[in-house]
Amino acid sequence: MNEASINAFFTPRGVAIIGASARQGSPSNQILKYSKEMSLTGNVFPVNPTAKEIEGLKCYGSLLEIPETVDLVVISVGASKALNVAYEIKERREAVGDAGAVAIVSAGFKELGTEEAIALQDEMIATIKSCGARVIGPNCQGVVDIYNGINTTFSVPPVTLKGGLTIISQSGAFATSYLRWAKDHKLVGINKFVTLGNMADVDVTETLAFMADDERTKVIAMYLEGTTDARKLMDVAKSVTSKKPIVAIKAGRTAAGSNVAHSHTASIAGDDNIYDGAFKQVGIIRANTIAEFYHTGRVFDKMPIPKGNRICILTVVGGPSTICVDALTETGEAQLAHFSDELVTSVQAVLSGNANVGNPDGYIDMTASITPVMHKDALALLMADDSIDGIIFITTPPGFIGSEDLAKAIEEGYNAVPEEKRKPLFSVLMAGNAVGDCRVMLEEKGFPTFEYPDEAARVMINMIRYSNYLKHNGVDERM
Amino acid sequence: MNEASINAFFTPRGVAIIGASARQGSPSNQILKYSKEMSLTGNVFPVNPTAKEIEGLKCYGSLLEIPETVDLVVISVGASKALNVAYEIKERREAVGDAGAVAIVSAGFKELGTEEAIALQDEMIATIKSCGARVIGPNCQGVVDIYNGINTTFSVPPVTLKGGLTIISQSGAFATSYLRWAKDHKLVGINKFVTLGNMADVDVTETLAFMADDERTKVIAMYLEGTTDARKLMDVAKSVTSKKPIVAIKAGRTAAGSNVAHSHTASIAGDDNIYDGAFKQVGIIRANTIAEFYHTGRVFDKMPIPKGNRICILTVVGGPSTICVDALTETGEAQLAHFSDELVTSVQAVLSGNANVGNPDGYIDMTASITPVMHKDALALLMADDSIDGIIFITTPPGFIGSEDLAKAIEEGYNAVPEEKRKPLFSVLMAGNAVGDCRVMLEEKGFPTFEYPDEAARVMINMIRYSNYLKHNGVDERM
CATH class of the missing domain: 3.40.50.261 (Succinyl-CoA synthetase domains)
Structure with a gap:
């Protein structure tokens, strides 16, 4: 199978939500609700073998049973069940050719630091990638595209304002806090919202590169813990900043902070001085505080x-x-x-x-x-x-x-x-x-x-x- | 006449408001309203020769006509009329013995930088001080004592919460912004609030010294532009910080900022490095940002x-x-x-x-x-x-x-x-x-x-x- 395009995350013809739940207030219910409410096509397919219908939508027993095109698969099941879903994705993609974009919201993988959890993540990702599908996550909240009506999160409400800001974050909570902070006074309008979690496949560099050519993205606000290839990130960032600003906040600046980042998304924070110098060289605007990050991102969208x-x-x-x-x-x-x-x-x-x-x-x-x-x-x-x-x-x-x-x-x-x-x-x-x-x-x-x-x-x-x-x-x- | 005690600003038996206005929304009306609403004694006396009654209170033609004790005189008339009030204060104090505390809210004095304005301020202050009365201001908002029901400002609403924080500020707007910031979420409860403006008599040092022994003051938050005797300020601060914390924000750190401070309250900001070192030596906690200042002041009140x-x-x-x-x-x-x-x-x-x-x-x-x-x-x-x-x-x-x-x-x-x-x-x-x-x-x-x-x-x-x-x-x- 050919490798799917990142674009499939933002313009899927159909979205399957594996583990969609009927329990009000649960994350897996919220994801379905938001997806349904925002969808411009109506092609949202809950998957849960224990239900016939959830939130008024026909519910399927497995991903393989959905008769319509599914470009985006959201995995929101317990970690132990996620591997099975990975094999279903492979099967479907090889048979039907869709299911090219996979957002794994489930946690309980490499970030735990245990051998089993790391092995589980590795097998799951390898399985999905073996058929050319791409993965965001695991241990993330996935993606939002306000203009295209896509939302795999349980935390970004459909009423979120449209704008030119795209948020890329290794921390889901950090990114959603930005929107909650902004909500009452209508401080921020967004275009896309990507939380990357453990970055087992799609990473911050590839996401940045994609946004360089995304016309509705006027400015990128990026929360970064660490990356395995900092040089590549900077090369890509340099080409992005010649077109639009990147505002970054880098976590794990200190030894103690770096240890927290590792326990959070298994990130290696790296030497902060090197990041700092590299940011300057490639034109990334670094925010020193969360408040400064929030505001700097939004003013580039609003002002010349x-x-x-x-x-x-x-x-x-x-x-x-x-x-x-x-x-x-x-x-x-x-x-x-x-x-x-x-x-x-x-x-x-x-x-x-x-x-x-x-x-x-x-x-x-x-x-x-x-x-x-x-x-x-x-x-x-x-x-x-x-x-x-x-x-x-x-x-x-x-x-x-x-x-x-x-x-x-x-x-x-x-x-x-x-x-x-x-x-x-x-x-x-x-x-x-x-x-x-x-x-x-x-x-x-x-x-x-x-x-x-x-x-x-x-x-x-x-x-x-x-x-x-x-x-x-x-x-x-x-x- | 003996010199009056600073205490008279906070525990006056009566308050006269010179220039009290009936015009709704004007500062001189607001001051009267707040004073009346908060007064525990009811002894609030508007003075304005053009009115018989304002806000339901009998209005006097001049300070000299008030038959009851007036410890605190608030001057809220145009700068050109303020000198005449100063002579009335002197006359009254020499005849009756009260009128020991004077808050001059009026602006248009030394901060303008003109010879006439400086001369006007000098004569006004000298006149008032010649009879032992003390002056806060001019070009300030005066004082608030939430527990004693005193309020000479047009900006601190009577509903302000009680607490252990005392605010001392050369800028009235800065101090009131703190309270407006805090209001909705009930972030701050205050005890006293003193804005000093041009500090023609009572200065930040004397005010600090007074608060050292003020039992209801648990922490002092101080906005400082400059002082003519930094050494004395630090000596006093050292004795205060052995009893309670002082949190300070120092304005005029840069050459440009110092020029602004001078145009604002005629302050000489002084060398910031010297202030910084002195603050550390005497235990003043310096806030680097306004947000940090607001929060640091209040946490010392709320937490051990x-x-x-x-x-x-x-x-x-x-x-x-x-x-x-x-x-x-x-x-x-x-x-x-x-x-x-x-x-x-x-x-x-x-x-x-x-x-x-x-x-x-x-x-x-x-x-x-x-x-x-x-x-x-x-x-x-x-x-x-x-x-x-x-x-x-x-x-x-x-x-x-x-x-x-x-x-x-x-x-x-x-x-x-x-x-x-x-x-x-x-x-x-x-x-x-x-x-x-x-x-x-x-x-x-x-x-x-x-x-x-x-x-x-x-x-x-x-x-x-x-x-x-x-x-x-x-x-x-x-x-």
């Missing part, structure tokens, strides 16, 4: 890449802005923009008499005497000025400006210039859930918001790093 | 100080825990605890057969086969073990465990040991607002929760730093 490192601060709050400027300038990669006399005069003209425009250079404190129109007008002037590459707007939204008015002012200020003039605009709303409605309005329109001004600064630096990488590698056309 | 640096990870999610262990161990200040064989056996006995107990040492992955009772029993065993100094529990709460059951299990596990055995327990709930109810239940019972496991680790390290400081300075009795 900055043309340079000259950032303007527009604020109504001095203290938080001081901390923002510290974080922005401390690495030397970003600087406050230089305001021309004309810009200072024109911004002063649209703000109140108390406003501080340009002390220090690149910094504007509108003070508390503000209106929505001032926000809009000031933003429009800053957007139009070519000596500014990005804007961080910081506010503790005052009670006398309504959420809708504030969101609209930001949107109108940003959109006052044509698309080719646009630059990243981050809005820091320091108010917890108190202005949740304003946050959601902005996020829905594609304007990233933040809670902490220093985090916004660090994420802006990450955007600048990618911009610099493209420039230094002669890849300017995207900007 | 750890006796050592041996931390146990209890988790259901491998990936996020790997990142947590990286963050926990990377500075060398914390380590994973060592489990005795007895502990491993007893923890294994209360968890499912799949659970990983002690691989690596100090680490427990309960896996997805969990019940509330397992959480409770495992926590109780870890709490009782003297080779563990702190616990970080990490979960993406599964759908099959109810929020209330989870919160109760955590509480019962923690409380299974007597108070003297208690150690810090952080609960990381990686789920955004999806488990907001569980978060609130835990926070209300005094159990700090987190969104990010690496942040929890960094905050645990901050607790360990303070514990180490106390040990190395012979101050062990608090632990």
